Amino acid sequence: MTERNQTEKNSDKSTAARRNFIGAVAAAGGLAAIAPGIHLVQVSQANTPPRPAGEAASKAVRWGMLIDTTKCSSGCNDCVTACATENGINETVKDARQGSQWIRKIDIKEVKTGRSHSLPMMCQHCANPPCVDVCPTGASMKRADGIVLVDRHICIGCRYCMMACPYKARSFVHQPLTDQNPEVPRGQGCVESCTFCVHRIDKGQQPACVETCTKAGHNAMLFGDLNDPNSEIARRVAQVTTTQVRADLKLDLGVRYQGI
Amino acid sequence: MKIEQYTPAEERLFYILLAFGGLVSVIGLGAAYYMEHFGHVVSGMTNQVFWGLPHVFGIFLIVAASGVLNVASIGSVFGKKVYKPRAPLSGLLAIIMLAAGLFIIMLDLGRADRVLIAATHVNLTSVFGWNMIFYPVFFGVVGLYLWTLMDRRMHGYSKAVGVSAFIWRLAMTTGTGSIFGFVVARQAYQSAILAPMFIIMSFAWGLAVFLLVQRSMYAWNNMELHPSVRQRLKNLLAIFIAAVFYFVVVYHLTNIYYAKETAFEHFILVSGGIFPVLFWGGYIVLGTLLPLFLLYHPAIWPKSGSVCAASILTIIGGFCLLYVFIIGGQAFPLDMFPGMEVSSTFFDGVVGTYTPSLPEILLSLGGLGVGFTLTVVGVRVLHFLPQDDLAKLQDAGHAFD
Ligand code: SF4
Ligand code: SF4
Numbered sequence: 001m002t003e004r005n006q007t008e009k010n011s012d013k014s015t016a017a018r019r020n021f022i023g024a025v026a027a028a029g030g031l032a033a034i035a036p037g038i039h040l041v042q043v044s045q046a047n048t049p050p051r052p053a054g055e056a057a058s059k060a061v062r063w064g065m066l067i068d069t070t071k072c073s074s075g076c077n078d079c080v081t082a083c084a085t086e087n088g089i090n091e092t093v094k095d096a097r098q099g100s101q102w103i104r105k106i107d108i109k110e111v112k113t114g115r116s117h118s119l120p121m122m123c124q125h126c127a128n129p130p131c132v133d134v135c136p137t138g139a140s141m142k143r144a145d146g147i148v149l150v151d152r153h154i155c156i157g158c159r160y161c162m163m164a165c166p167y168k169a170r171s172f173v174h175q176p177l178t179d180q181n182p183e184v185p186r187g188q189g190c191v192e193s194c195t196f197c198v199h200r201i202d203k204g205q206q207p208a209c210v211e212t213c214t215k216a217g218h219n220a221m222l223f224g225d226l227n228d229p230n231s232e233i234a235r236r237v238a239q240v241t242t243t244q245v246r247a248d249l250k251l252d253l254g255v256r257y258q259g260i
Numbered sequence: 261m262k263i264e265q266y267t268p269a270e271e272r273l274f275y276i277l278l279a280f281g282g283l284v285s286v287i288g289l290g291a292a293y294y295m296e297h298f299g300h301v302v303s304g305m306t307n308q309v310f311w312g313l314p315h316v317f318g319i320f321l322i323v324a325a326s327g328v329l330n331v332a333s334i335g336s337v338f339g340k341k342v343y344k345p346r347a348p349l350s351g352l353l354a355i356i357m358l359a360a361g362l363f364i365i366m367l368d369l370g371r372a373d374r375v376l377i378a379a380t381h382v383n384l385t386s387v388f389g390w391n392m393i394f395y396p397v398f399f400g401v402v403g404l405y406l407w408t409l410m411d412r413r414m415h416g417y418s419k420a421v422g423v424s425a426f427i428w429r430l431a432m433t434t435g436t437g438s439i440f441g442f443v444v445a446r447q448a449y450q451s452a453i454l455a456p457m458f459i460i461m462s463f464a465w466g467l468a469v470f471l472l473v474q475r476s477m478y479a480w481n482n483m484e485l486h487p488s489v490r491q492r493l494k495n496l497l498a499i500f501i502a503a504v505f506y507f508v509v510v511y512h513l514t515n516i517y518y519a520k521e522t523a524f525e526h527f528i529l530v531s532g533g534i535f536p537v538l539f540w541g542g543y544i545v546l547g548t549l550l551p552l553f554l555l556y557h558p559a560i561w562p563k564s565g566s567v568c569a570a571s572i573l574t575i576i577g578g579f580c581l582l583y584v585f586i587i588g589g590q591a592f593p594l595d596m597f598p599g600m601e602v603s604s605t606f607f608d609g610v611v612g613t614y615t616p617s618l619p620e621i622l623l624s625l626g627g628l629g630v631g632f633t634l635t636v637v638g639v640r641v642l643h644f645l646p647q648d649d650l651a652k653l654q655d656a657g658h659a660f661d
Contacts, residue, residue, distance in 0.1 A: 097306035136388035157370015166445035175299035189370030
């Protein structure tokens, strides 16, 4: 079993207590910093403490992402490039339809009004993920902290999860791979999707796409703990109107959109 | 059991058929290995249409496997005498077709080498997971059923085991239909009607396959089916064809009027290129109207070959229907943003195209080859020719019940 495969249901109480403590400290820092507003990124980073090796992901946390489509422009592809670099998605495919896309930019236009938006689309890290429900082997799984992953050592490549995912978030690896990032196992014949850069989160970092979007000054993506009322993302979700794509399916998504 | 004597010509034909079936199966295996080695890049499948021709063939065989057992069920569960001598052949074909269908589906997995994982890590919230239990038990129950039919000492159990097999296969086909029925994400599926629809489809396709095999066996032995038995079986086939048609109509009507999936229905029935052609031309005309005509026209159905032709047409219609259902259902883009036009580098909002590649075709045919080979061997070794003892039936007074 890989470390990523740990989905321990009952998280250790002392761990939870420690996380709450960290959360409280972060909240205090947040309160101090909230007025200038400029430290918001630091606040949300303070809310993503690293997960020590060997410790299970915490149920107290629900990782999520908020995407402000008003700040995302149609031509920009920075998040997609960052994802490909981080996760070693570098293979060349003859037929683009057979290539993996963990994150992609979608341009949408309202038919009636002509209003258009551009947004990144990736695995929505559903709280009730259909991909996990249908997976015959249990390779598709949801970690305690809400991150949906595929264990590529168990996946048999049946592609049933692709049938079940309403967001076309999953890709099937159609060919042999070389030059991989050792932290991100991928493999021919398996299905894969956005991991929220779980290997980075566990080190206390932000997902590569979010980091890049922020560094480039677009600030269209925000990552953090939806369960922590003091986190920047939880506050924003509480304040502004956000949308879950295909909310009618009631999948309780980890990725929320603002401005559509 | 009677020991059959074969003429040298028959011996030769048997080995020729065996060699032919074996060759097709081995080529199928080779094609699967090729796809496994180079990856599915060598297939026509993509990240939008990821279940291709092998799924159409595999699912057809698995569905028909359950239906072919119907003949045995009518004999033993419902006590109809005409069907009883046909029960062993029906059981044998059920096992063989399920094996052939699984052969295709398993070899089309991205990691066919991990098939044992699929058997040992069963996720019970997954319909696929249930099927991992349905299939092996089906083999077991039908195998046991065959034993009770073939071995006189076991005859007493044949009814009880027959009933279990009957119930089990209904559950199994419900499971196959539910693979699609539980997919809420897609316009084509997510419908409760799919489970009963698959059961009815299994009846029609299974009986059509049975009639073809039976006909070949009779021809091989220079025998003719008794006209009364033939009439009974052809009427049954016609009823099943009509029932499938009814379900297909209801399925599309509910999609249009209740689920309001009009864009999808327009695509499948009118504007979607190959799919409307296969639906109307393949399923409706060739697979439904024509066989019904052959089976009911008073001047045609008594003619030799008419039931056989109707069976072949039913099978062709079944393949067309499944192709439209499985491939068409994926080709139509997911509607993530209702009321919006979408575009992306990942072909969002674009109709997916799919052309099966040679390895996929060979793998699919390989599955048929496996089924054919096993049938040739099984029929010869186990002597499964249905023999009607009509005098006895008539004496007992229920030749026609
Ligand atoms: S978006 Fe798709 S892949 Fe991601 S958790 Fe939901 S169903 Fe699974
Ligand atoms: S492709 Fe892999 S992850 Fe997806 S359902 Fe099949 S086994 Fe599970």
